[in-house]
Amino acid sequence: MNPEYRSITGTFDILPDTSTTDGASDAPSSTWRYIEDVIHKVMQRFNAEEIRTPILEPTPLIARGVGAYTDIVSKEMFAFERGDTHYVLRPEITAPVVRAYLQHHLDQRGGVQKLYYIGPCFRAERPQKGRYRQFHQFGAEIMGTDDPRADVECIALMMAIYEEIGLSGLRLRLNSVGNPASRARFVEALQNYLEPYRHELSETSLQRLEKNPLRILDTKAQHEQEILQDAPVLLDFLDEESEKHYAEVKTLLQDLEIAFVEDPTLVRGLDYYTHTAFELESADIGAQSALGGGGRYDLLAQELGSKQAVPSIGFASGIERLLLAMEAQGIEAPAAPAVDVFLAALGDEAQRWVFRWAQQLRAEGLSVGLDLRGRSLKSQMKEANRQRAEYTLIIGGNELEAGGAQVKHMESGEQEEVAFDNLVAYLQRRIEA
RNA sequence: GUGGCCGUAGCUCAGUCGGUUAGAGCGCCAGGUUGUGGCCCUGGAGGUCGGGGGUUCAAAUCCCCUCGGCCACCCCA
Numbered sequence: 001m002n003p004e005y006r007s008i009t010g011t012f013d014i015l016p017d018t019s020t021t022d023g024a025s026d027a028p029s030s031t032w033r034y035i036e037d038v039i040h041k042v043m044q045r046f047n048a049e050e051i052r053t054p055i056l057e058p059t060p061l062i063a064r065g066v067g068a069y070t071d072i073v074s075k076e077m078f079a080f081e082r083g084d085t086h087y088v089l090r091p092e093i094t095a096p097v098v099r100a101y102l103q104h105h106l107d108q109r110g111g112v113q114k115l116y117y118i119g120p121c122f123r124a125e126r127p128q129k130g131r132y133r134q135f136h137q138f139g140a141e142i143m144g145t146d147d148p149r150a151d152v153e154c155i156a157l158m159m160a161i162y163e164e165i166g167l168s169g170l171r172l173r174l175n176s177v178g179n180p181a182s183r184a185r186f187v188e189a190l191q192n193y194l195e196p197y198r199h200e201l202s203e204t205s206l207q208r209l210e211k212n213p214l215r216i217l218d219t220k221a222q223h224e225q226e227i228l229q230d231a232p233v234l235l236d237f238l239d240e241e242s243e244k245h246y247a248e249v250k251t252l253l254q255d256l257e258i259a260f261v262e263d264p265t266l267v268r269g270l271d272y273y274t275h276t277a278f279e280l281e282s283a284d285i286g287a288q289s290a291l292g293g294g295g296r297y298d299l300l301a302q303e304l305g306s307k308q309a310v311p312s313i314g315f316a317s318g319i320e321r322l323l324l325a326m327e328a329q330g331i332e333a334p335a336a337p338a339v340d341v342f343l344a345a346l347g348d349e350a351q352r353w354v355f356r357w358a359q360q361l362r363a364e365g366l367s368v369g370l371d372l373r374g375r376s377l378k379s380q381m382k383e384a385n386r387q388r389a390e391y392t393l394i395i396g397g398n399e400l401e402a403g404g405a406q407v408k409h410m411e412s413g414e415q416e417e418v419a420f421d422n423l424v425a426y427l428q429r430r431i432e433a
Numbered sequence: 434g435u436g437g438c439c440g441u442a443g444c445u446c447a448g449u450c451g452g453u454u455a456g457a458g459c460g461c462c463a464g465g466u467u468g469u470g471g472c473c474c475u476g477g478a479g480g481u482c483g484g485g486g487g488u489u490c491a492a493a494u495c496c497c498c499u500c501g502g503c504c505a506c507c508c509c510a
Contacts, residue, residue: 003483003484003500003501006500006501009501009502019443019444019460020443020444021444021502022501022502023501023502070508070509071507071508071509072508072509075434075508076508076509092509092510121510123508123509123510125507125508125509126434126435126505126506126507127502127503128503128504128505128506129503129504129505130509130510131508131509131510132510135510136510137510138510139510204507218508220506220507220508286504286505287504287505287506288508288509288510290509290510291510292510293509293510316510317510318509318510319510320510321510322510342470344468344469344470346468347468376463376468377468377469378463378464378466378468378469378470379462379463379470380469380470381469381470381471382470382471383470384469384470385470385471386470389470392469392470394468394469396468397468398468406468406469408469408470410470410471411471413469413470413471415469
């Protein structure tokens, strides 16, 4: 079609089936629904409550809540201005949830707030496998406690969803970035260590050295990796409190028999991230191997203006990557439901009869298909077949006269006459089973 | 933002030493069955050969530009 009207690069349509692939999700809408159903179900099991926030947020919220020196904020935001308001299409959902928590004083509901979300996010990156400009995240935030059990419950919740879907062989990486005091000491040590290597560092790493030193740790540059071989290790700088929190998290994970590997290079770069950081990886979904990740952010609420600390932990996962992992492991979602009964009509009078009966049967809760083009009976039968109708009613002049419909069971091909008066009961009885 | 690969029907693809009206299978529509789907047979619709420009008597085929897709880098979901 005219390129001017095509869907935007990096976005895709989710269609009823997968008969076309250009600019469409590889998975049909029924598969998306299935995944969403699983998410809702598992979240419910963990007594998390759904929250829905706007897709449009004020740019300063994201800049502050995600971090000005992150790639997301510095180069990947879809942001624009109207009048004196700066808008951004949300690149993630944690900051908006914290915003909503503070704006609506959710702490006043009492207790820990366990909130979850599913929805689209936007980042202006070059698309590739598992990466899109509009993509879909689900996640949960457990807010109002710094108890390590919250960390583990958050991880357990995330894992339970993948478990329920049936994925296996995933790798959970775990680390602690400590509290601000211990991290500050580590950052100083890291900066001191790297000082002599300054001239060997890339431009971005040099910038990070000043603004956001932790992120140097996850550099991919071979040479910088080598330099970092002998660098100070974050875990060695944890103070007693941080050490204790981390140890507790590991113990609790073991109690729940959730396997993990410790990875000291796994970091969350910004100051308001504390303690636990984790990421869930799959080896078979391409270069973008992270299915989901998260961590503790005890200081974010204050960053956004809260007088009180709201110690919290959350995770976020990508639905597109979940789909990739399902495909790689041959996991199929249930097929979209078929119609219960298709009404085939022959002749004008029968058409009117069928049109009314479709409405009635639907009111009885049956899903009903019918012809809207006045086509031949044969065509209508083909249509019924395509819609995978369980039963097809055939109504023509003979049936109207006899006061009963021909009811055909499509799979067996068996057909019998059923009086109009008994139709609803007949169909309901058979279709329930 | 950078790099590599790829764009022929709705889908999967054939057709490229340049040469008459661009093909197949599947799907779609219709007929064979004047009231019956799935199998089979027959016919039909559907293509700016991604787009623009150039070379040529002649371009799906060669050249340039451009758009789109895929994959990778950076980084993340």
